[in-house]
Amino acid sequence: MTATLTAAQIEQFHRDGFLFPVEAMGHEEIRHYRRELETIEQRYSEENHEHAIGRYLLGGSANVVLPLAAQLCSHRGILDAVESLLGPDLLAWGISFFIKEPGDGKIVTWHQDLTYWGLGETSDQVTAWLALSPATPVSGCMRFVAGSHKNAVVPHRDTYSENNLLSRGQEIAVEVKEEHATNIELAPGQLSLHHGLMFHSSGPNQSSDRRIGVAIRYVNPSVRQEVGARDYALLVRGADRVRNFIHFAAPARDFDPADLLLHEEILEDKAAVNFRDVS
Numbered sequence: 133m134t135a136t137l138t139a140a141q142i143e144q145f146h147r148d149g150f151l152f153p154v155e156a157m158g159h160e161e162i163r164h165y166r167r168e169l170e171t172i173e174q175r176y177s178e179e180n181h182e183h184a185i186g187r188y189l190l191g192g193s194a195n196v197v198l199p200l201a202a203q204l205c206s207h208r209g210i211l212d213a214v215e216s217l218l219g220p221d222l223l224a225w226g227i228s229f230f231i232k233e234p235g236d237g238k239i240v241t242w243h244q245d246l247t248y249w250g251l252g253e254t255s256d257q258v259t260a261w262l263a264l265s266p267a268t269p270v271s272g273c274m275r276f277v278a279g280s281h282k283n284a285v286v287p288h289r290d291t292y293s294e295n296n297l298l299s300r301g302q303e304i305a306v307e308v309k310e311e312h313a314t315n316i317e318l319a320p321g322q323l324s325l326h327h328g329l330m331f332h333s334s335g336p337n338q339s340s341d342r343r344i345g346v347a348i349r350y351v352n353p354s355v356r357q358e359v360g361a362r363d364y365a366l367l368v369r370g371a372d373r374v375r376n377f378i379h380f381a382a383p384a385r386d387f388d389p390a391d392l393l394l395h396e397e398i399l400e401d402k403a404a405v406n407f408r409d410v411s
């Protein structure tokens with residue numbers, strides 16, 4: 133299976149700012165990844181840990197502490213699609229598992245990712261959002277507004293609402309027309325691709341299954357951190373001759389103490405960027 137994009141798909145991505153569904157892997161393989169994630173969650177809940185597991189799954193740097201996350205970042209099917217948009221040299225800058233339990237009411241308000249990353253308004257980035265369970269309007273799939281990536285970063289405000297999966301409960305401060313949004317329905321093993329300036333949101337999970345998606349943020353080596361003192365990435369394909377990012381190695385085991393220390397450093401550096409204008 134190859135997920136290399138056709139010329140028509142690439143054109144569609146540039147026009148709409150998103151593309152879906154892209155077949156990244158088969159049923160058996162995606163079932164395996166879901167099982168592995170749920171085994172990690174189960175084991176973690178039975179052990180004593182300082183932090184809730186969300187610090188790692190949702191914090192943006194799961195690939196520092198979980199081999200599973202690093203493997204997903206390096207998955208051939210995903211990388212073939214991403215290479216079609218960003219070229220042969222690829223860095224995984226971040227990865228988050230967005231999990232909505234049935235009926236937990238969690239949502240994501242309308243926002244643009246690049247508002248918070250300190251990477252400027254570069255087009256040398258893309259998010260691959262891989263479904264580990266069915267993403268449907270009932271389970272709270274993402275919603276995109278076609279062409280909205282042609283906006284610059286628009287004003288956002290922080291709500292800090294409890295039900296928001298975003299760290300600051302951030303949302304776009306201007307009205308987004310819901311009727312212009314597209315539901316990004318995905319079967320397990322399929323992914324969507326979206327530009328970091330895309331207006332996007334998602335509703336609550338009203339299905340009986342967990343809604344599990346993993347968002348992997350890819351950049352090419354020309355991107356650089358413009359706000360923070362330093363930034364980190366996992367080289368997953370080709371080479372990085374520019375070295376704007378500090379490279380870390382894929383972890384060898386779950387939650388290794390040395391990896392946990394690095395994870396805390398990275399989280400601190402990322403928070404300094406994400407929360408820079410919060411007083």
Ligand code: NI
Nearest residue numbers: 243244245332
């Ligand atoms: Ni987002």
